[in-house]
Amino acid sequence: MKLDHFLLAVREKHPLVHHITNWVTIYDCAQIVKSLGASPVMAHASEEADAMTTLGSALVLNIGTLTSDLIASMKRSIEAAKHKRIPVVLDVCGAGATVFRDRVCAELLDTNGVTVIKGNASEIARVAGLSVATRGVDTGHVREDLVAVAKGLAKTRNAVVVVTGERDIVATADTAYLVANGHPIMAKVVGTGCMANSVIGTFVGASPENPALAAAAGLAAYEIAAEQAAALCPTPMAFKHALFDCLYALTVEDLATRNQVTVAA
């Protein structure tokens, strides 16, 4: 699929991408945005939540280490973003693990200010209200169902829904893209999912007029860089560091020729 212009937009616009994110991978999220030529900001005081948000081209949220303070800042930031039509990307990290986490996800989505909801199969299933056991959801067998789940959630929440996995799904109510790039070693490294969310925020911030395809392009760019990094460095930590530098060096041609983005049947 032709996706070059999304990477060009990131590199030409250098979007400022504001984050309220978890403590574990906060550095990696900042550096992956910088590796794309964009500018990360991370701040979470409620006193400056709206001011900082409105300086940015996108707002990236991640509930990995959520606390009540962070949630309050996230809500204020979402309201500010809505008012200025700044896209908001939410990683529903750990949805389903605790009742508290599920409640926070619902509250953030109930703001109607989230542009992209991103999670793995079990997290998205949970956010979509499915009560099925989540282990094994991300298999070939139920993959087709998962596209339907993603589209349904996209419709309900009026948002783009991203389901990461062997093949990522990027769904609107009507259309779903599949992104088949990536490498299994990504699962051996803490933070690859959080960084994917920051990459999506960066691409959507640079191309807010088409968040679904921008998200798919971002995932493809990131995962092509992962393929290149895994070819250079086959062990997890060495791979991780190469991933940053491969994304930094990724060319428009790489994205044009190596992306495996298709429209789901």
Added chain:
Amino acid sequence: MKLDHFLLAVREKHPLVHHITNWVTIYDCAQIVKSLGASPVMAHASEEADAMTTLGSALVLNIGTLTSDLIASMKRSIEAAKHKRIPVVLDVCGAGATVFRDRVCAELLDTNGVTVIKGNASEIARVAGLSVATRGVDTGHVREDLVAVAKGLAKTRNAVVVVTGERDIVATADTAYLVANGHPIMAKVVGTGCMANSVIGTFVGASPENPALAAAAGLAAYEIAAEQAAALCPTPMAFKHALFDCLYALTVEDLATRNQVTVAA
């Protein structure tokens, strides 16, 4: 000493290891657990402290950047762990530095829910109530005394006591193991102590029936990987990254043939 089965248990059971830990090395703690094939979780909201703890096979605590919020969550988590018989590993990071820190250590230990107390010589001496100057405690001269201190604290607190150093001590009230693996370059890297605590939590989580020997096996595995990493990369940051990948690649044979774990005389 024959320790293979402890590494096999980690790799077969993939324990979920929940952390409430410091902000400095939180990423490294997560990634070292993942490098072992286990699953790290880091979360600290009091609202989900018990729920998240009871999902895990072990609870890892570290007071490096303690605040009153974190302490409250740690206490709730310890209670939840006690109730479900989930082992709790506490790094008494910085004990002795401030009165506040000493008070928090005492409060956490007074819960009677800590399975493994881990620190360096001066920290353990402080937790044991010794008022001796701590500089120089970790020398050959007082090493024998330190075994007695560790055993005494193990008896008082009904816990396994780990004293890290050139030779680590892993003590119960009756027995002490010495772990002579490791490399001096570990002291040049921020976080090697915190990661050791997470490794102990992972091994104890996989083999809760024998926390002392599981802790010794974990330390040996981690420090054999450190020996291998130091041989490959003799500078601190390069060593650190190699440490993750050497631990990832560590074989059961490596642990069986290279461990220098003995019973203290």
Added chain:
Amino acid sequence: MKLDHFLLAVREKHPLVHHITNWVTIYDCAQIVKSLGASPVMAHASEEADAMTTLGSALVLNIGTLTSDLIASMKRSIEAAKHKRIPVVLDVCGAGATVFRDRVCAELLDTNGVTVIKGNASEIARVAGLSVATRGVDTGHVREDLVAVAKGLAKTRNAVVVVTGERDIVATADTAYLVANGHPIMAKVVGTGCMANSVIGTFVGASPENPALAAAAGLAAYEIAAEQAAALCPTPMAFKHALFDCLYALTVEDLATRNQVTVAA
């Protein structure tokens, strides 16, 4: 300029450098201090703010991810440092971005306890009360003006003022040093500015009798290591890791022969 003794002082005194800093680069700040042979401490609970501060040879503050809790601890720590004549280094990270951030900067400086104020050109301009648009301030054209701005702020705040950029400025009310070392790749890596602040704190902690020249020496040492690292590793993440190890291996001769520190005309 002859600066060897400042590096020697760091390596002989191993200063303990206490930090209250941001969550993004907290690990890197700790490790860069350790790479110099000094001892980092990071803690931010208000209950131990003064006790921890007075154990140290310097206090390093960074407002990157400031919250009201952190600000309270910073103020308590500054008071403790003033009382014990411990130098305080403040990175006014993000000054000018929000009203909240500007207010906090002013409050921290109004304590009259800050020894070194450090920022990039636009941040320092903002702290100095200039209302000029900050974009483009750090250009050759206004560089001379910037020296005057730095000297003026140094006089007003009775502090050393460090302005980082292609050529760093280290100004007292009367004198300004220029540090022309460094490499453009530093701007591609999140945290190089925060680490510079920690390096300054380490050098000033070891040589508190001459904070301006100690700061210049620290910047030169760090940026010579960056030149060496960039020569070895031309991609951002590989460069970053080499930077730690080059600073670790930096010799007194490197600093003596390669520093480009001059007195501003």
